[in-house]
Amino acid sequence: MYALLGSVAVAVVVAWATMMVWVWRRRQQKKERAVAFFHPYTNDGGGGERVLWCAVKALQELVPDVTCAIYTGDATTPEALAQRALSHFGVHLFRPIRVVKLERRKWVEADTYPRFTLIGQSFGSIILAWEALMKFTPLVFFDTTGYAFTYPIVRACGCKVVCYTHYPTISSDMLSRVIRRTSMYNNNSTITRSYLLTGAKALYYMLMAMLYGLAGRCSNLVMVNSSWTQSHIEKLWRVPERVIRVYPPCDTLSLQVLPIQRTSKDYYIVSVAQFRPEKAHNLQLEAFAAALQHLGCQHVGEVEEAEQTNSKSPRLKLVGSCRNREDLERLQGLKRKCQELGIQDQVDFYENVSYNKLKDLLGGAVAGLHSMIDEHFGISVVEYMAAGAIPIAHNSAGPKEDIVLEEDGQKTGFLATTKDEFADAICEVLTMPEEGRLKMAKAARQRASRFSVENFDHNFKAAIGFLVSPNAKN
Incomplete structure (x- = not known):
């Protein structure tokens, strides 16, 4: 038993040391003048995907010399994504984008974690971000899907972190429903019938909220899509001076x-x-x-x-x-x-x-x-x-x-x-x-x-301009 634990400890230390060496090397490299959007699912068809394409278009217009890349787990091409943006959302991109294919998307899929899905997906996103940064390290890492646990490792690699947060991964509303033992799609009746399980889940949510807040504070700029999201993010991340409300683009x-x-x-x-x-x-x-x-x-x-x-x-x-x-x-x-x-x-x-x-x-x-x-x-x-x-x-x-x-x-x-x-x-x-x-x-x-799309475009450019302007420091 002790030999097994010792082997595990050695493996963890070696993995950590290897990661630190890799991170140090990445920090020393001059970053490509690019904004890479972390959006593992580019075929979800929802409001988040509309935000992605409107953001890419706004950046291409604001800073024409900046490369826009997409981290995606979908088997696709730049041409196919540009056509999708146009056909599904009416967004015409000015220039081709770069596609960075992610092979480890399963680590953020809910069915990979039958239990403790929230923490599983959160830490799984770190693995996916690691793969993304190994393949392409940009000047600005732009998260459009809410994977805040990736921010510390991205900052450690010397990238600037921008996010458009549609909703908090964990919120006081979620915690209060657990405490009230309210049955929902993410709080099944087995848990609501048990005081012990309810208490354990409440503790789990409080721990996640604390970790989520620490990770969120590693962001350089936070855009939120509503008053409700802004209130929760400011409470959890405690960096209100970096939070800007930018309503999503509606056609x-x-x-x-x-x-x-x-x-x-x-x-x-x-x-x-x-x-x-x-x-x-x-x-x-x-x-x-x-x-x-x-x-x-x-x-x-x-x-x-x-x-x-x-x-x-x-x-x-x-x-x-x-x-x-x-x-x-x-x-x-x-x-x-x-x-x-x-x-x-x-x-x-x-x-x-x-x-x-x-x-x-x-x-x-x-x-x-x-x-x-x-x-x-x-x-x-x-x-x-x-x-x-x-x-x-x-x-x-x-x-x-x-x-x-x-x-x-x-x-x-x-x-x-x-x-x-x-x-x-x-x-x-x-x-x-x-x-x-x-x-x-x-x-x-x-x-x-x-x-409107026009209001989003104006507010988005005003928010991100100082990070991607030609005079912005690497």
């Missing part, structure tokens, strides 16, 4: 030119979200089923008129992307849920659609559903508003604090928490007189303009 301009009237033959509600557990699609389906039942019994207002003139009753269209096998299985589960609720003929699913198709779907919707608890920002909610669809969003975080607020005294949408509250909001939108709906939709569209 409000092209959506705002869509007709605000709804003349489609299908009177429908849209939901745009990746097929992930935290997006709470089951809640949307249950609320929609409850709303249909209520409207079917009472036949009130505009819905009755719609049913007399349209060939179909109100529908729900779920639009999202699937990152992996688990997401595909989740999508099939949602289809089975529709069967259970008896609404399979009123619900349509759209997987990995093009950007133009997404705009078409948004342009015909009377309302847009969002149901994620503590959504850090909520790009889809802004897209609903810009397109003229009334938002029905979860009453927390980004939608509550930044987006679904009054505009010049006019209500811009609805906030809900429970199934019944969502169902009531759906009924109210579907039965709203057209004049009232147009008034609310116009106010929502006006508010959405605050979160």
